[in-house]
Amino acid sequence: MKELRIIKTARSIEDANMAADMGFIPLVKKLKPLKKLFNTVGVFRNKKTNRLEEAEDYVVYRQYGDVISYEDESEWELVVPFYKYYPYKFNSQYAAYLIPHDIEEGEKVILEDLIEDYYGGSFWFRHIRVKSLQAIWTGDDFSILYDPETDGVCTWVG
């Protein structure tokens, strides 16, 4: 199998301009958070200890088979109602794929740091964002090769 060329991503205007000075063409895209990646969280206060705990529901499942319940109203008070938030943080609201001058139409590459959001599966209450995917250069953009059967699961090899 031929090792595919890796396309880097600039996450700041400084990095994009540095790459432009080196001969790369920045393909700029705005970040669009995918609703499916949003998480839910609320905050419970323990009435006996006054300590706070974040939870995704009144009953949450943790790894190693742990189950935690906040259903007992004599013990727990929901002090911040459940809300949804986007858990991934980026320095800039746009980013740029750094396109090499010699890229050819139809060339398959690896987008090492995806700008677009793709769902990479869930485990317990957490939704994973796909970091890298293969893509084909169409001449003016990438056609991203995302298969939910293989890319939408939380599995890593290496």
Place this chain on the structure above:
Amino acid sequence: MIFKLSTKELFSNEGVFIKKLHCPYYIKWQELDDSKCATHKECSVCNKTIYNSINMNDQQIVDLVARDPEACLKISLNQNNIKTVGIYERA
């Protein structure tokens, strides 16, 4: 085991670094030949065995990597023998 998702690094339960998962060909477990074997699959690109860590304990993985530092592993976040950290951090 502890798996730091942001860097793909695997640690023992005591926090000792075991290995960093990296595949230059971005091979996916689901794409490999399904030999109906839950413990491992063969990768035809590198001609290596990829071991499914789901039923392995820390010591088994440490021993495997000690014997072959280039050994490939498959890790799924849903495994009960793995605690995942650094989910939303950027490497």
